[in-house]
Amino acid sequence: MSVPLKTRFGAWPARVAARRALREAMGRAGVDPRVPGPARSVSAGGPYHSGSALRWVHEGEVLEVTLHRAPCNEIGLTMLAELEELAAYVRAGAGGAKALLMHSAIDRGFSAGADLRELHAGLFARAAEGASTLAVAREVRGFLDRIHAVMDTLDQAPITTVAAVHGVVFGGGFELALTADVIVADKSARFAFPELRLGLVPGFGGIPRLRRDVGNAVVRDLLLTGRSLNASRAHAIGLVSQVVGRGKALQAARGVATQATRFEAETARLAKRFAKPLPRAELEREKDLFVEMLGRPVVREALTKFVESDDVRPYLP
């Protein structure tokens, strides 16, 4: 399901204006666009950003963001850093885009969630260095604050956001999809919060956002069983707006995003602000709970079991 990156710019003046907007946006975000490197590749007709985890490009008035980090867009420090760049770009006006579309170029799915191997390695490395439990908790809290800031920015972006998902939409990947205003699912999509098997709750804002969108009985079912829902079931409970055939989610999501661009920008912004409040207090409580739970021995045992497992089904709870 690898999706070729299409690049299409308008006439030359539009390209010049777009590049100027990018320079200004990066300047406001504290990023120097003149610094060479794959994360800030800018070329006429090319992507605005091309990193090792994300790339994005303007297609008309839609900002298309592609997740492309193998094996399945795990969210660790690399992905987080690039998501922060995206968030900065969105805060700076998203280059004038009126809609944002997010999808994955990885065959296996949208995202398998947090990078558990990185989390495991980090926790054990810090313990080996003699870091106190309090110090580790502070560092984890710092990571959570960063990822929450990204998720909240995408959630509250003043433009319409669409996620096209397929395959694995698990844990942190599910939480990322939940920031979108509209989710379009390929029939292959499966949604799950498997965090309880690690002795944790979802930590990237997933439960407060899910509770905002569906009934609490569904939230409890997903959270407390760790089971996965297919796209049809997700559609039936109102989580997903559209279900389309295999390989068709991106095309359908482009239709949604393009439709959203037809409305006057301020009208859409005001409507979204009214319809999509941010559950701030609950998001803060989630971070506190996650850090509190992470300090328990059961988490390290579960993470070690996961990392060392040769089970062919490590993702099944």
Added chain:
Amino acid sequence: MNEEQILAKLVELASARFKTDASKLGPDDDFFAALGIDSFQAMELMTDLEDAMDVEIPDYELQGVTTFRALAGVIEARL
């Protein structure tokens, strides 16, 4: 649908998805080994089964299920 009919449908779907000769898949074969699939691909098969048979199969009911026959039994219990 009885278990034999489910089994036949299951083998048909599995062989189509993973391009495997259905005649080489036995009801008591370990489907992970017979199809050469991993956990992600097993989820794809589960999604195909749920769509084709209009049934919901909770992941936890598949713990310890490794053969086509056992999988057919799980599905039959939910039809």
